[in-house]
Amino acid sequence: MASxxxxxxxxxxxxxxxxxxxxxxxxxxxxxxxxxRGPRLLFAPTGNMLPRDYFDTVRLIDxxxxxxxxxxxxxxxxxxxxxxxxxxxxxx
Amino acid sequence: MSNKYVEMGMTAPxxxxxxxxxxxxxxxxxxxxxxxxxxxDEMTTAEALDLVEQLDEARVFQINFGGGxxxxxxxxxxxxxxxxxxxxxxxxxxxxxxxxxxxxxRLSRTRLVAIQVSMDGARRETCDSIRGNGVFDAAVEAxxxxxxxRIPTSVNTVLIAQNANEIPxxxxxxxxxxxxxxxxxxxxxxxxxxxxxxMHPSPAQLLEFSDWLAASGDxxxxxxxxxxxxxxxxxxGLNLCGAAKLTCCVGPTGNxxxxxxxxxxxxxxxxxxxxSFQDIWDNSEIYKSFRSLRIYSCEGCSRFEQCHGGCPxxxxxxxxxxxxxxxxCLERCVTSIADLHLAEAAA
Numbered sequence: 001m002a003s004x005x006x007x008x009x010x011x012x013x014x015x016x017x018x019x020x021x022x023x024x025x026x027x028x029x030x031x032x033x034x035x036x037r038g039p040r041l042l043f044a045p046t047g048n049m050l051p052r053d054y055f056d057t058v059r060l061i062d063x064x065x066x067x068x069x070x071x072x073x074x075x076x077x078x079x080x081x082x083x084x085x086x087x088x089x090x091x092x
Numbered sequence: 093m094s095n096k097y098v099e100m101g102m103t104a105p106x107x108x109x110x111x112x113x114x115x116x117x118x119x120x121x122x123x124x125x126x127x128x129x130x131x132x133d134e135m136t137t138a139e140a141l142d143l144v145e146q147l148d149e150a151r152v153f154q155i156n157f158g159g160g161x162x163x164x165x166x167x168x169x170x171x172x173x174x175x176x177x178x179x180x181x182x183x184x185x186x187x188x189x190x191x192x193x194x195x196x197x198r199l200s201r202t203r204l205v206a207i208q209v210s211m212d213g214a215r216r217e218t219c220d221s222i223r224g225n226g227v228f229d230a231a232v233e234a235x236x237x238x239x240x241x242r243i244p245t246s247v248n249t250v251l252i253a254q255n256a257n258e259i260p261x262x263x264x265x266x267x268x269x270x271x272x273x274x275x276x277x278x279x280x281x282x283x284x285x286x287x288x289x290x291m292h293p294s295p296a297q298l299l300e301f302s303d304w305l306a307a308s309g310d311x312x313x314x315x316x317x318x319x320x321x322x323x324x325x326x327x328x329g330l331n332l333c334g335a336a337k338l339t340c341c342v343g344p345t346g347n348x349x350x351x352x353x354x355x356x357x358x359x360x361x362x363x364x365x366x367x368s369f370q371d372i373w374d375n376s377e378i379y380k381s382f383r384s385l386r387i388y389s390c391e392g393c394s395r396f397e398q399c400h401g402g403c404p405x406x407x408x409x410x411x412x413x414x415x416x417x418x419x420x421c422l423e424r425c426v427t428s429i430a431d432l433h434l435a436e437a438a439a
Contacts, residue, residue, distance in 0.1 A: 023151075027100075027102060029100055032097075034153040039107075039154070
């Protein structure tokens with residue numbers, strides 16, 4: 001759940017990783033996130049921009065795969081922050 | 093729920109119900125699978141462990157174990173361990189009577205398991221009249237044991253005519269035991285079909301429950317009450333039947349079905365003894381027919397976007413028509429009560 005605390009987590013330089021209660025897999029439209037705490041689903045139309053195992057390891061929140069355009073990077077940064085706010089990613 | 097993406101087709105179910113055995117030490121009068129004695133030729137341990145491998149490869153997120161009573165199966169903990177080693181989340185639906193402190197301690201070693209303990213009334217008399225003498229006390233003790241651990245625990249109750257007025261009290265009871273409440277829908281399958289007339293909730297009870305549910309955001313219902321839930325609650329769960337789209341069912345002998353309520357030959361999607369899990373999920377004609385199921389008779393309804401015709405299983409059992417729309421949906425409850433009032437006024 002978004003809160004003042006979780007919003008501050010999204011500052012650049014923060015390391016994040018998939019929450020242990022969450023799983024993700026590749027689907028035709030992009031990534032499908034599952035949160036067992038709800039349970040709830042998040043359908044993310046990311047196409048092939050992010051590999052499904054991208055957040056299995058600790059990442060800097062602004063860190064993105066190589067080879068993306070600036071507009072793709074901008075969309076993914078917003079998306080990553082949403083994942084933190086919604087609890088799918090958590091600060092390490 | 094993002095129907096657009098669901099309709100594109102999923103590579104695998106999000107979760108599935110796996111009824112590992114029909115064996116059960118109880119004979120609940122509403123049991124959807126008429127459990128008691130094990131099914132003939134239930135899956136072997138090797139077959140069950142192979143299925144876990146296949147579900148991991150398919151990246152199924154969660155397995156909901158049921159039965160029967162899952163703990164009646166001697167190798168059930170072995171199956172669970174295999175799931176957890178793969179990182180697959182599990183949820184066990186149990187009657188609670190076989191949960192010992194030692195077993196609960198072993199289960200609590202992982203953070204990947206959740207447990208639902210079935211109870212069917214806030215009063216001992218109500219619960220035991222449905223589940224058998226002494227079951228209420230055993231289930232309460234099981235929930236107490238589980239609440240001392242970190243295992244997410246819920247009390248799971250089936251809404252029936254006999255306990256409809258006890259649901260708020262069950263909510264309080266679950267809370268006092270340190271558990272959440274999950275309410276499931278009564279469906280006319282298994283012994284539930286035999287006892288449908290005497291146990292199914294009335295339209296007035298369903299409407300009352302619907303109102304209560306709208307005000308009780310922490311009560312879980314899964315997908316079982318989307319035909320009744322308010323618009324505000326839709327954000328908490330599904331608004332369409334997930335059978336063959338987001339979920340499916342594996343029966344005790346390895347047959348696959350769209351959902352746990354349609355485990356009959358007409359709806360057999362395939363056998364894991366003849367085909368792989370992925371092959372059945374991708375290619376079963378039964379699953380394809382569910383994915384293209386349209387409840388045309390409901391499309392003119394103002395609530396269509398909220399329930400998409402409700403539960404096809406209930407429509408099938410009560411009207412022999414998968415496409416017929418859910419006979420117990422909110423609109424039909426309201427209409428049914430209005431018709432009754434008109435008839436009374438005319439008399």
